[in-house]
Amino acid sequence: MTDGRGRRRADTRQKLYEAAVQLIAEQGFSATTVDDIALRAKVAKGTVYYNFKSKTDLFEELLRHGVGLLTEEFRAAVEGLPPREAVRALVRAQLEYIRKYRAFAQLLLSEMWRTNREWQQTLVLLREQAIGVIAETVQLGVDSGELPADLDVRVASAALFGVGLVVAVDWLVFQPDRPIEDVEESLLAIVRRVA
Amino acid sequence: MTDGRGRRRADTRQKLYEAAVQLIAEQGFSATTVDDIALRAKVAKGTVYYNFKSKTDLFEELLRHGVGLLTEEFRAAVEGLPPREAVRALVRAQLEYIRKYRAFAQLLLSEMWRTNREWQQTLVLLREQAIGVIAETVQLGVDSGELPADLDVRVASAALFGVGLVVAVDWLVFQPDRPIEDVEESLLAIVRRVA
């Protein structure tokens, strides 16, 4: 499956993901044309439609792919850690993820709080998924008394996720030379109450 | 200028701003058509082009208009307050502004960290403007010793602005029933270090 015929296909899809994520982060979904994507991926336009039902479908699968990776990293990061440390590990994991997949993070920030788009439902679900991992960890912290009992787990988790996203992307866009440790420190300083 | 001559024109422009801000917040700039805007503003398409050079021009003036209002509110909020209280007043002002101009805030969040768009330069300038007001206040706090001396004023101000934006919009989109006081409290809890 990962060899021979299917291998080629997987490579093409990967190239299309990479081209699409860059362009959509820069310009937004609507401003990005399928021709642009095909051109940057060095693939014919028809290939896009051979691999994906439509432009929207490509985008939705891209979202699933990207958020899937993020939640995996989240899960790996908290593995076996006590709550407070686990929260800190989540912040670090998020930062590293965003540094690695900068364009994807930018795209998420731009599209996540938009309403009335076809893929909105998909994105809400994926947001739920990612925040869910954070919420599990925070909940454990509250249960064990390590985090304040009056903390609204859902809200705190959503805020934690949003804050990490906005601070990290702001860093990448406006101060890319700043070392990641600085950003991590600022972020931890900001969210000290839950970390 | 705001009376008699020009009054009518100003009203039309206002209607166009309101229509455009809603549509662009929902769908993004590219996906929003001039016909849509005219339709929602209950105005003829020709009127759009009588009042603005182009779709992009309308959007840029809209950005200037909106951020102008925000910085005004920021300035009014900190008027004569000591630094720590002033920072808190800024958070409150930002929240109230976002509650009032929800669509504009959503739009800002979507477009602010995007690169390679025509209006990008305009937006960077406006961001500078808004964050500048926050930075002045934070700087006063650091100078007077009320805020930690090791605080990077520029970074902290940018983070403060971004955090407020993302938490408030998240609130409006996903938990609109939550009272503003709650959100203010969460936000202040998060940014306790500088407030």
Add this chain to the structure above:
DNA sequence: GTTTTTGAACTGACCAGTCAGTCTAAATTC
């Protein structure tokens, strides 16, 4: 009588999606 708005028609560029056909590696046949 000047400014502003209307509304409808028009243009030309652009763009999502289609499709008939090509290429190639591997499977099948002889």
Add this chain to the structure above:
DNA sequence: GAATTTAGACTGACTGGTCAGTTCAAAAAC
């Protein structure tokens, strides 16, 4: 093992529709 068939992957010209922007004569507002 050479010749033939199959099918998965890819190609790019083409189509039908959409949309920013223009134009303008006539109406309305002031």
